Amino acid sequence: MSKKSEIILLNISGKDKPGQTLALTEVLAQYNVNILDIGQAVIHQDLGLGILFEVPVEAESSPILKDLLFKSYEMGLTVKFTPVTEEKYEAWVTRQGKERFIVTLISRKLTAQKLSAVAREIYEQKLNIDVISRLTGRIPLDGQDNAKSVVEMSLRGQPVDMEAMKTRFIEISGSTGIDIAFQKDNIFRRNRRLVCFDMDSTLIQAEVIDELARKAGVYEEVSGITEAAMRGEIEFNESFVKRVALLKGLDEGVLKEVAEALPLTEGVERLFKTLKMYGYRTAILSGGFSYFGNYLKNKLSVDYVFANELEIRNGKLTGRHVGEIVDGDKKAELLKLIAFKEDIHLEQVIAVGDGSNDLPMIRQAGLGIAFHAKPKVKASAQHAISTIGLDAILYLMGFRDREINF
Template sequence: QEDNIFRRHRRLVVFDMDSTLIEAEVIDELAKEAGVGDQVIEITEAAMRGELDFNESFRRRVALLKGLDASVLESVAQRLPLTEGAEDLVSHLKMLGFKTAILSGGFTYFAEKLQKQLGFDYVYANQLDIRDGVVTGEVVGEIVNGDRKAQLLREIAEREGVRLEQTIAVGDGANDLPMLSIAGLGIAFRAKPLVRQSAKQAISTLGLDGILYLIGFRDRDSLR
């Protein structure tokens, strides 16, 4: 990290959700339930590698979920595994006075459950359109893509009176690169090769709580 005054005064941390805070891609899990798992996973992997435009790939994947019973969302939510160290990291950040946000290209249903579970201050994700208890294959409102994530990071920082240099962004996919590039500390977490090569910092072997080391926390520092 560049050793400047902002390195010791970070104030806001924003996270991608899928394959960052949780060890799954929710849209892939929903696709398995809809019987279109292989088709959606193929599109997801190409998008994460940066080979497909996110908006186009997202719409194509969501369209394949058309007709899925909305009750499936809860059963999928129950089995989503938190990434190692996520709970510990977020609880420490809260105790240290950081503001936290989920900026996800996934879905609000799951992001809001994480918000309640871990105590995030902000959540922005995509809202699945559901009518009469059935997924329509569309989303409501603006898609949260890479550019939108960067815009949201700027907006939240401004709202909190925090300079961008005091922010941390964490993500794993190509659509996280815009926010990783403008944050004071952009961390590629267990990321795809393209993202790992492009980000200034990367964590590939530790859990999410390894981020505590990057903000100056030491093993002997205890907040409990």
Template sequence: SLGILAAIPCKKDFSAVFKDMLFEGYKSGLTVDIKPVDPESYEHWVHAQGKERRIITILGQAITARQIAAVASVCADQGLNIDFITRLTGRISLQHPQSRPRASIQFSVSGTPKQIGAMRGRFMEISRETGVDISFHVDNIYQKNRKLVVFDMDSTLIQSEVIVELAKMAGAGPRAEQITRAAMQGEMDFKESFRQRVALLKGLTQSDLDRILQTLPLTEGAQLVTATLKRLGYKLGILSGGFTFVGDYLKETLGFDYMYANELDMEGKVVTGRVRGGIVDGEKKAALLREIAQKENLSIEQTIAVGDGANDLPMISIAGLGVAFNAKPVVRKKAASAISTTGLDGLLYLMGIHEREIRESNSGSGR
């Protein structure tokens, strides 16, 4: 369909114009719908151009009319006008259903929310009640001009916490899990928790570290999202509170441009139980994000940060688009955008990338 707003001179007979347009449409095999626009409505459109704009994205394995209606109701309650609704994903085959389908719809809304905190809270309620992710962020010049995406590593790019898996090899798995859980939920200082967990690894060997890499479980969608973003010209980085030996492996395997993590101290081929150099905590991640952006001549608004733990909040909060992925409650509550119903490739839809664009960018990749 195509919409055209036309000004008809006052001297013209509108009914004659209306008749001629219907006739020309009929000859061309087109359906023409004509609606008069009064001066007041037109002025309303003109003034709406300067209003704040936001993008609201619904993401899940399936989206129903009930979920769309619930989001639209919140928009109405907050005094927002829905200007466009765009479907980002294709139709799902009924004859050949996918094991993990994707469905995403994007609302473009204008206006200033009456209570943005209440709006976020209501979206979280709808998300819990109906099983979809609902994210929203400001629509500005950077929406389609972001160029740097950084990811946390453990429980984001990969499905495990490597430090816990190593601790299991050392016979200290339960203790490492307990400390990790407290750190990721923000209940314990990250640096102190990290030192305690690294101490549990004393005595492990290089062969133990190599074994971890052989069974490293990539998160669903990790290969697709990184391959797509690379082909679209994005710079990619890993900012991890984990270990460099894992980060280096993922950097080479998935094609990352940057990688920062913690280095295990080794004597010969044996882990000493200490970390070499400074510890990459939450504040360090935020500083590294700023540093990489500056190196790439980008503003911080042109960056995207994705993570799951409390130590990811600093970088998530300063990035142009901050995304909580399968996140702990404390992180999900504070992040405006979240993914929990799909794989990591759900990020592409939050960025406004259409499924057809994803297919086109990977048409020769073999993925």
């Protein structure tokens, strides 16, 4: 009867120092072992190293284990050996075909309560956590207001009930103040190429038409029409025409004044600098006004702007618009048009917005994100960001701080 292969799992722990992996693998190299799996992590200068190796049929494991034990002792490391049967190894190999998912946890501060709530839902959905990684930099203890803590989990398996899991994640997000994104781990996740943004209350922390209405002295009237539209009493296009009509007579110079005072959303400049650095195409698809979209285009180096154009004559707003109104359906149409023009698959598109008229484009995109949105919009979108700034999108794309802090 032929001798079976010996498979051994080597676990090493202790204080991390340069050269440890080198020393241990040099021992294994002397015996010509076959490395079947390997993983290493360092948390706060503590090393965790695992090597699954196969002993050659013609060799014995005893001298290998003895040499590893002595070498580990020399370096002040703790060592553990676990034999693995061929049957268990083959069962492990067959599980590699299971689906993979990525869960991204985004928060100002990651507490054990937040992590355990997410981990319980993952467990109850019969998913296995393979890897946990921190995407943000090392966390200061001084409680900075703009601090971020982002952790990525790599999962394997198939959820028992995808919809129930999504509902539960929304509940956890609402009760603990953490954003939870659940994505398939496929080739598109780190291969996005086009990012489309709403403008008002997404790229900027304002609604431009409200700011113009204040300047024109018609804020209450405009606000009333907006609220009626939100209640579903009038359609977006009708409300848009009525609100623009109230701006009649406003001086053209006010547009520049308002544009220069618009506050950018937290993380916008960092986000666009990174997207430009890595060659992504960007677009503003807005139900607002093209004047302000073009202002942001110049400020942030945006590639495309599609928004509504105000009619101006003799230096005054006429109370009318020029051309077709950019509503929710038009945004989705424009997103597809840009993707086609750039030869980009829809799965490679990201769409971000805060309102119900952003949902059509959010649903079209491979990665759709509701940003600081109302509960109804968050529930209808694939993903939601509510705890930190717009640069959180970079973490959903798989970026780490060390790749974007420049």
